[in-house]
Amino acid sequence: MAIDPEGDIPVYVQLADLLRGQIDRGEIPERRPIPSKRQLVQEHGIAQGTVERALAVLKAEGYLKTVMGRGMYVVPAGERRPAG
Amino acid sequence: MAIDPEGDIPVYVQLADLLRGQIDRGEIPERRPIPSKRQLVQEHGIAQGTVERALAVLKAEGYLKTVMGRGMYVVPAGERRPAG
DNA sequence: TGGGATTTGTTCGTATGTATC
DNA sequence: TGATACATACGAACAAATCCC
Numbered sequence: 001m002a003i004d005p006e007g008d009i010p011v012y013v014q015l016a017d018l019l020r021g022q023i024d025r026g027e028i029p030e031r032r033p034i035p036s037k038r039q040l041v042q043e044h045g046i047a048q049g050t051v052e053r054a055l056a057v058l059k060a061e062g063y064l065k066t067v068m069g070r071g072m073y074v075v076p077a078g079e080r081r082p083a084g
Numbered sequence: 085m086a087i088d089p090e091g092d093i094p095v096y097v098q099l100a101d102l103l104r105g106q107i108d109r110g111e112i113p114e115r116r117p118i119p120s121k122r123q124l125v126q127e128h129g130i131a132q133g134t135v136e137r138a139l140a141v142l143k144a145e146g147y148l149k150t151v152m153g154r155g156m157y158v159v160p161a162g163e164r165r166p167a168g
Numbered sequence: 169t170g171g172g173a174t175t176t177g178t179t180c181g182t183a184t185g186t187a188t189c
Numbered sequence: 190t191g192a193t194a195c196a197t198a199c200g201a202a203c204a205a206a207t208c209c210c
Contacts, residue, residue, distance in 0.1 A: 153188030
């Protein structure tokens with residue numbers, strides 16, 4: 001499923017849902033980095049700020065963890081601690 | 085205390101801390117709107133996106149609640165439900 | 169020791185859409 | 190209708206951390 005900029009659902013929510021689904025289905029392995037922001041921007045044709053926002057959602061949910069200068073890593077399901 | 089763009093703390097965090105402090109001290113009454121985004125942009129000389137980000141933090145913490153077209157309202161302490 | 173490439177984090181400026189008053 | 194206010198999205202730029210040669 002591709003991102004639909006014309007849809008009723010905000011692009012950043014669509015991207016967050018997309019990545020969350022890929023993680024839940026194991027298409028992105030645990031303890032491995034997701035595609036870089038630059039890649040996500042190019043693949044989906046959206047702005048960096050929008051990607052940032054989607055990733056912020058997944059970080060808040062505990063799905064992702066940042067390793068500076070390296071990437072955003074998938075947190076194993078048993079180790080997720082939603083921020084709040 | 086004013087926002088310091090040169091400091092080590094990100095501007096959006098400084099603004100979130102500033103507003104949270106004003107709310108905690110009762111300087112912004114509960115069930116009342118905080119200054120509008122436009123006002124915050126002008127008063128602190130920062131960008132709308134940065135203000136957005138600070139407000140997103142306080143919304144996630146349950147301090148603020150949006151009422152479309154009217155403003156961002158302070159949630160009474162006893163009613164705060166952090167998102168997560 | 170140094171430099172370049174990659175990646176995340178932050179900030180700014182601007183524009184459009186939608187809702188309220 | 191017009192003014193105000195929030196939500197979303199785009200484009201651009203720079204800093205810091207990391208990696209590799």
